[in-house]
Amino acid sequence: IPNTVVSDNGPQYSSQEFQRFSQLWEFDHKTSSPGYPQSNGKAESAVKTAKRLLHKAKASGRDPYLALLDHRNTPSQGLESSPAQRLLNRRTRSLLPAKNSLLQPQVVQVEQALFTNQRRQCAYYNRSARDLDALRSGDTVRVQPFEPHTEWKLGKVKRPVDSRSYEVEMDSGAVLRRNRRHLRRARVVPQMEVVDIETVNTPGTHADTVISQQSPHTQGDTCNGDGAKTTRCGRVVRQPQRYKDFTT
Template sequence: MKDVILDRLHYGHQGIEKCLLRARENAFWLGMTQDNKEKVKECSICERYNRKSQQKQPLLQHEVPRGPFEKVAADIFHLDGQNFLLMADYYSKMPFVKSLKTMTSKETIDYLESVFAIHGIPKVVIIDNARQFTSFEFENFRKQWEFKHVTSSFHFPQPNGFIERTVQTVKNCLKKAKAKKENTQLALLSLRTTPIDNILASPAELLFNRKVQSQIPHIIRHGSKSEGITRHLEQRQAVQKGYFDRQAHDLPPLLENQQVSVQDTGTGLWSPATIVKHSGEPRSYII
């Protein structure tokens, strides 16, 4: 079991400190720190991809936002012949990754719209001068969704610390997962559910204000607010059932070999059929 947990802690190949942050949140055994260190040091994939490159320039940093999705950054990167759109939230550090097929403004806009429709419209979107972001289509998108569009290469000359680091982190995560033939989405889940440091929670927890279940077993604690919401949802569900059941009644169970008619939900037409047996699921039969 310990080996399984070690493997899952290292899913995403984030390094010793990040593995230990995940471990301390979810597990404990004697020698856990040393076991994690040895696991990372013995990883051939990490050894292959973690070599330092040339000297980097000092980072240029932004003002820290007060909450999630006030400010996001987007960038396009290339990996193993594929193009990806990365969007990341400055507050939670949550990365959103989309594989691009056409590299058009429309495809880029469609994905950003889908994220904004779920998480809300950010006040500021920081991007570079890639053609997907400088097109007439993108400007119309910006006006319709009413966010401020800041071009990083003008207002914030490269290297833009946050997005540069996030691109590199995500690229490393994907490269290592592919090299080890691991599920890339599980690798990204590992990245998103790993605490940022000893004080800050994971990107997922900072964004959603709750712990997100990953492959590492842990107890998800629901506070009094969550319990109140659950009770309210149960009450709403009971009211909905009451309204629905006013015009409904239980039907008698069907028997094996009973002749019935089955409606095609697509066409609305009925066809004769014979009951073989009950499927084991409520109100469901094999015909």
């Protein structure tokens, strides 16, 4: 029995029956943030690999179980052992010819290789990654919707659920769980109270009449004493040669 089981938020894992099962078998059940499958990337990658094998076996008309068997006997990238060797400490027999000595049980040491592989992946990922500021209960945030080209909605952080995962209470009353990547701090401008002021109209005046006066100095081009046109900043405007004979 594992100490911790990490899964997504599918109905088979979020049901009351699975919660009772985890309590009966005494293991901790953790779920990834909705809309953020990267937090459970190992399981998502395994599902992607299995689907790709089944699609290729169906397209070629081959037995899908033989495709899965060959995959389990293939050494993983960065390791010198196959999934079958890490689980059973031996290779499994397949249609590929193999010596009987290769099918004998043999303990494979993979702990150090797995640790080295994880450290290398972590170093490459952290080159361009950075930790976002932690949020506190009561912070006003904007929540990114799952639908593209949709407006981010306002909400308040209710409580932190897990590392970089929060429960957010929306203005509609719904409580959502989102990863820190889907949340942005929001600055809400306080609304000003609008006071209606009655306008008193006197005879000969109108409240909705606006008198606009145009100053002669607001034009873009002006003429100085010698007849040359200048702009507001004083630059002389020179007329193109081809317009010399044009009169207005």
